[in-house]
Amino acid sequence: MTTYIPSxxxxxxxxENAAASILLPILLGTASGYVITRPDKTKQQYGTFKKPVGSESGAENVRRFPGNPPAxxxxxxxxxxxxxxGLSAHLAWTNGANSLSPATSSLAKQGATLYTIQLGLNMLFMPLFFGYNRPxxxxxxxxxxxxxxxxxxxVWGQVDQRSGWLLAPYxxxxxxxxxxxAGTGYLNDWDLRNNSKPTIEKKD
Incomplete structure (x- = not known):
């Protein structure tokens, strides 16, 4: 059961403001990366990790495996x-928070609390994984x-179906x-600090 917690x-x-709602998570997400290190350093660091790329771990396999996207x-x-x-949050709030239906209004506000909490958890991931190397x-x-x-x-899909669908790709x-x-943590023995050698890709 979800509860609306204003604090x-x-x-x-x-x-309520579409631009603010959309830009806030983008700016926070960008900031969480820059707080740890520059994007180019993060890409280089990501390249040093052993990743779930199949039965082999060679650089050639890393390049061609579709489940291992480039940094x-x-x-x-x-x-x-x-x-x-951000757009999902705007739609759910504007169509639900002030609804004449108490149930719809309640769902919109409960979802807003969930959304805020998940945004905070999202901001923690980069520091935990790349900053402190704590997989x-x-x-x-x-x-x-x-x-x-x-x-x-x-929750928000009951308020506005568009809101629910916008969250599906996420x-x-x-x-x-x-x-x-999980795969990277497992393949690196849950210790990312010892992987300092960059991955060298073979040239065709």
Whole structure:
């Protein structure tokens, strides 16, 4: 059961303003990366990790395996997904918070609390995984984050179906990111600090 907790919920004016609602998660997501290190350093660090790329771990296999996206893809993907979540939040709030139906209004506000909490958990992932090299804690964080967003889709989907559908790609990406986090942690013996040698890709 979800509860609306004003102290754990973003101010209403953010949800009410489409631009603010969309830009906030994008700016926070970008800031969480820069707080740890520059994007180029993060990409280089990501390249040093052993990742779930099949039975082999050679650089050639890393290049061709479709389940191991290139590091440059994460920035644009997260930016687009953050924008979708912000728009979803705006639609759910504006169509539900002031609804004449008490049930709809309640669901919109409960979802706003869930949304705010999941946003905080999202901001923790980069520092945990890349900043402190703590894959176990990062995995707990992203599993919780994924579960919360599944619930959020259910809650806000009852308020505005468009809101629920806009969150679907985000849930899918989080599920894949959970797989990458778990696989990377496992393949590196849950210790990312010892992987300092960069991955060398073979030239064709």
């Amino acid at each position: 754990l919920t973003l101010p209403a004016f953010i949800f 440059w893809l994460f920035g644009p993907a997260w930016t687009a997904l953050y924008g979708f979540t 176990v804690e990062a995995l707990v964080d992203i599993v919780t984050l994924t579960g919360l967003n599944g619930w959020l889709i259910y 849930l899918g990406w989080l599920s894949f990111a959970t797989y990458l986090c």
